[in-house]
Amino acid sequence: MGIVNGPMGKGKLIHREKENDIFAISCTDSPPAPIPLTLVLALPRPKVFRRILQSVTALGVKHIILLHSFRVEKSYWQSPFLSPVSISEQCTAGLQQAKDTIFPTIDMEPRFRPFVEDRLPLLTKKQKGYVAHPHNSPKLPTSPCTPAILAIGPEGGFIPFELDLLSKAGMQPFSMGDRILSVETAVSAFISKFM
Numbered sequence: 352m353g354i355v356n357g358p359m360g361k362g363k364l365i366h367r368e369k370e371n372d373i374f375a376i377s378c379t380d381s382p383p384a385p386i387p388l389t390l391v392l393a394l395p396r397p398k399v400f401r402r403i404l405q406s407v408t409a410l411g412v413k414h415i416i417l418l419h420s421f422r423v424e425k426s427y428w429q430s431p432f433l434s435p436v437s438i439s440e441q442c443t444a445g446l447q448q449a450k451d452t453i454f455p456t457i458d459m460e461p462r463f464r465p466f467v468e469d470r471l472p473l474l475t476k477k478q479k480g481y482v483a484h485p486h487n488s489p490k491l492p493t494s495p496c497t498p499a500i501l502a503i504g505p506e507g508g509f510i511p512f513e514l515d516l517l518s519k520a521g522m523q524p525f526s527m528g529d530r531i532l533s534v535e536t537a538v539s540a541f542i543s544k545f546m
Contacts, residue, residue: 352376353452382452385413387498388545389474393420393505395534397430401441403538408445408455410542416458418466420513422505428461467516474500475521482517483541484508488526497545503537 352362352374360378367373394417395403407415419428431437442454460466474480479496483503502509502522509517514524532540 352378353382353450354378356453358382359450359452383411383449385453386411386542386545388412388542389414389416389478389498389500390538390542391416391418391471391500391502392538393418393503393509393534394423394427395505396424397427397432399535400427400430401432401437403535404438404441405445405448406535406539407542408442409449409451410539410546411449411451412542413453413455414458415455416460416466418502419461419463420505421463421510422507428459433459463513464516467513467520471500471517471520471522480517480520480522482509482514482522482524483526483537484514484524485526485529485531488524491525491527491541491544495544499545501541501545503534503541506534 353359354376358378359380359382360376362374362376365373365375390407390412392403392415394400404415417433419425438457439454446452446454460470471480478498478500480500481491481495481502483501485508500522502517504513518524527540
């Protein structure tokens, strides 16, 4: 058992009622260590986002920045899957899967350029930045630097203008080969390199 955003331990069911169970718990263990990675993710299709959020949370990413980009449909930002309740449900499912208690911080950046020009350079001053781009980019190092920032674009990738701004903000383009991956596959594949 565990306390939300706190320690983990064991519990014993001491009383069961129709609507409530009462446990005696002892929580003295630390949750698993997080991955020292900030994920900047172009907002995916809402149903895909739910699965990605569960996976990313289970993998131990504790800072997620959802970003708008040219190939992201504006309607995605109105999705009920972005409500605090829905996000909490998906994060809870990921934490339960991984036996973790620490919720990630999720920031929403619905304007690409102000984020990349004004806020991202402050992050890349303190940590190495990588942006996934499959075309003519060097391969990701076998042991990438951590802590790090990892940016993953929408289906179809970031457009050249966006890549240029990301590069100016300190993000290094990289590839994992010639295969074009879906966002859902790419997120897990790329994060695993930082584990």
